[in-house]
Amino acid sequence: MAIAVNFEEDFFELKPLFQNENKIATFESPQIDGSTKLLKIEIDNEAHPLLPDVYNLAFGPVDRKGNIDDSARLRHKDYSKVFSTIVLHAGMYLSRNREHFLGIDGSSNGRAYLYYRFIQRNFDYLTSRFNIYGLKYYVRITRFGKTQYQNPFNFRDILPDFVLIAKDEKILDELMYNYSFSV
Template identity: 45%
Template structure:
C-alpha cells in the first residue's frame, strides 16, 4: 500500500519556474537511484477545459519521460507524496485548473485507484478527487454519435470519486482540484 505523507517527500534537483517540469532522484531497492521527470501539460480538450495532465517516469532520452518503465522504488510512498505535493503546489499557483492523472495501462490505473482510495482522508483535506469515465452518446436512430472521421465520439463523464468502485471497473482518468479555502468568519 502506498502511504501519502506530504511532510515526507524528496527534494527535487530541478523545478521550473511555472512548476510544470520537475526532476528528482528516487532510491531503488536494489541500490542506486532513478531520476524521475514529472511534467504537467495542458491537455487542450474542450470537453475537459482547464485540465492539465500530470505524467512522470524515468527519462526517455528525448527530453521527456517514459511512463511504461517499471521501477522498484525503496519508498514508493515518498515518490508519490513528492508527485502529489508538486501537483498541489501547481494548483495553488493555478487554482482555476485541475490536474488529470491517467494510468498508462490497467496496472497503473489500479495503482492510482488504490493510492487515492487508501489515502482518502488525508487527501480530501486539501483536494477534491474526481473519477472520469468515457461514454459514447447513443442517438435516437440507434447509432452512436460520431466525429468527422466517422469514429465513435467519446466524451468524458466526471463524477465524484467512488471509493467503493470495483477494480474491474476502474476510472479511465483521475482529476484533482484544490478544495476552496474556507474563510473563518
C-alpha cells in the same frame, strides 16, 4: 504495496526546471537495487481537448531524450515518498492555478487501478487537501479496443464527465477512471 502519502513531511527534494510555472520538476528516487533513478513530473501546457481546464500530469523515469517513460517498471525503495513528492508538486501547481484540474491517466488499466488503490488508501488525507474526481471518457476504448464493449454500446460510459470519488467505492477493473485533482 501499501502507499501512505504525507507530502508535508515525507518527500524527495524537487528540482523545478522553470521556477515560476511549476509545470516541470525532477527528483531522484533510490531503487531497491541500490541505484538511483531520475524521475520527472510534467504538466501539459494545453488543456485536454474534451475537458476544458484539465491538464495532464505525467510522471516517470526520463529516457535518453529527456522524455517521460510512463511504461517503465521501477522498484522504488520508498513508494510512499515517490507518490508524496508527485502529489506535493501537483499541490504546488494547483495553488497557483486554482481554476485548473490535473488529470492522471494510467497508461494501462493496471496502472489506473494502482492509482485508484492509492487514492482509496489515502482518501482522508487527500480529500482534506484536494477534490478528487474520476474522469469518464473515451480513453478506455484505446486501452482495450472495440471488443471491450458489448452490444448495445453504452455511450454514456465514454462521454467526458467528472464523477466524485467516494471513500471505499468499488469499481470494476475494466471500468477504471482517469483521475483529476483540484483545490
